[in-house]
Amino acid sequence: MKYAASRLAQVKPSASASVSLHAAALKAAGHNVIDLGLGEPDFNTPAHIVEAAHQAALNGETRYPPTGGTAALKKAIAAKFSRDNQLAFAPNEIIVSNGAKQVIFNAFMATLEAGDQVLLCAPYFGQYKDIVLVLGGNPGTIACSAAQGFKLTPEALEAAITPATRWVLLNIPSNPAGAVYSKDELRALGAVLQDHPQVMIMSDEIYEHIVFDQQQCYAFAQVNPELKDRTLTVNGVSKAYAMTGWRIGYAGGPKALIDAMFTVQSQATSGACSVAQAAATAALNGPQDSIEQFKQAFEQRRNLIVERIAHIPELSLDPPGGAFYAFIGCAALIGATTPSGNTLQSDIDVTQYFLDEAKVAAVAGSAYDLSPFVRISTASSIDQLDAAMDRIVECIKTLTLKK
Numbered sequence: 001m002k003y004a005a006s007r008l009a010q011v012k013p014s015a016s017a018s019v020s021l022h023a024a025a026l027k028a029a030g031h032n033v034i035d036l037g038l039g040e041p042d043f044n045t046p047a048h049i050v051e052a053a054h055q056a057a058l059n060g061e062t063r064y065p066p067t068g069g070t071a072a073l074k075k076a077i078a079a080k081f082s083r084d085n086q087l088a089f090a091p092n093e094i095i096v097s098n099g100a101k102q103v104i105f106n107a108f109m110a111t112l113e114a115g116d117q118v119l120l121c122a123p124y125f126g127q128y129k130d131i132v133l134v135l136g137g138n139p140g141t142i143a144c145s146a147a148q149g150f151k152l153t154p155e156a157l158e159a160a161i162t163p164a165t166r167w168v169l170l171n172i173p174s175n176p177a178g179a180v181y182s183k184d185e186l187r188a189l190g191a192v193l194q195d196h197p198q199v200m201i202m203s204d205e206i207y208e209h210i211v212f213d214q215q216q217c218y219a220f221a222q223v224n225p226e227l228k229d230r231t232l233t234v235n236g237v238s239k240a241y242a243m244t245g246w247r248i249g250y251a252g253g254p255k256a257l258i259d260a261m262f263t264v265q266s267q268a269t270s271g272a273c274s275v276a277q278a279a280a281t282a283a284l285n286g287p288q289d290s291i292e293q294f295k296q297a298f299e300q301r302r303n304l305i306v307e308r309i310a311h312i313p314e315l316s317l318d319p320p321g322g323a324f325y326a327f328i329g330c331a332a333l334i335g336a337t338t339p340s341g342n343t344l345q346s347d348i349d350v351t352q353y354f355l356d357e358a359k360v361a362a363v364a365g366s367a368y369d370l371s372p373f374v375r376i377s378t379a380s381s382i383d384q385l386d387a388a389m390d391r392i393v394e395c396i397k398t399l400t401l402k403k
């Protein structure tokens, strides 16, 4: 019996989830594993947000919510876009979904014809590619090297666009590299896109608040207002407010696109959980101090990792400008021999070695379509990160490096 449809054949389970499963199995077997695989804040959702959900449930907000989002949450999102990004969206230009991931799925489901190309900037959040593949689209990769700060350049964008290109997907700041774009850089990308009117822009700005060194994060549509009618600005509360489990994401974009995404959502999940929408409303409307606290904690951790990696000659890391990951170059470890005589042939082997020998779980760069790198999440305590670095230093010492 063939259960899975053939369109699923190209899709692999999420690499970070597989690493965490493996790490959990080792933990269950009694090993002391430090899991730096998963990308979620290690903080609790602020209490006033939880309380808003509690009150909403007690007040009877327990029935089917409107498919595209409650009026209160859409109002809060419109106010957030205006406050943080100077973007004006009417309620019918906003949609609320079960996480940013569903927003992205809905947008591609609503727009892609078979073979339509979606340009992704490697290294990228691996699920972008899988979503495109499962929907019959054609993911195109633009490699953005460490030398260019893992950022898309106007030249590379221009060279990659073809008549089949339907979307270009930007992620600002990016997972896994933490790349933050300046206003001028975003304008230059916008200038290229002006000449390609068939291309839509998806700008995933879910890490917008986690930017370091007093930098500012700009929304693509804010800097390129003339492209607003073909830009979908994706965001959510998962990362900004430590709300990954509440599953609320949202987007602002042209009404016709939002309508099409609404149609998809109405056939799949209907509206996102009513109580979680009340919580997200409180998050966006309420005190914003937790954003600053989380950012400071992530910056301290980023600084620690940058400092530790600077003292490991076999690894390299330019300070990530934002998000809560470190995308660490490990080219010097490729070709090294382990004490048991195996050769590390790829970054997948390197992460496997770190897990087996150091009991540190990380994700291979190949999961983000750029090798050889290792991504660690810095959403762990300073002590855990320090201990993980100690272990990595020790396990690298046991390797015989390729000459």
Ligand SMILES: Cc1ncc(COP(=O)(O)O)c(C=O)c1O
Pocket (backbone or CB within 6 Å): 039, 098, 099, 100, 101, 102, 125, 171, 174, 175, 204, 206, 235, 236, 237, 238, 244, 247, 248, 249
């Ligand atoms: C770049 C990026 N976009 C979207 C998501 C998904 O966010 P959500 O929890 O809102 O579905 C993630 C989660 O790791 C992410 O890294």
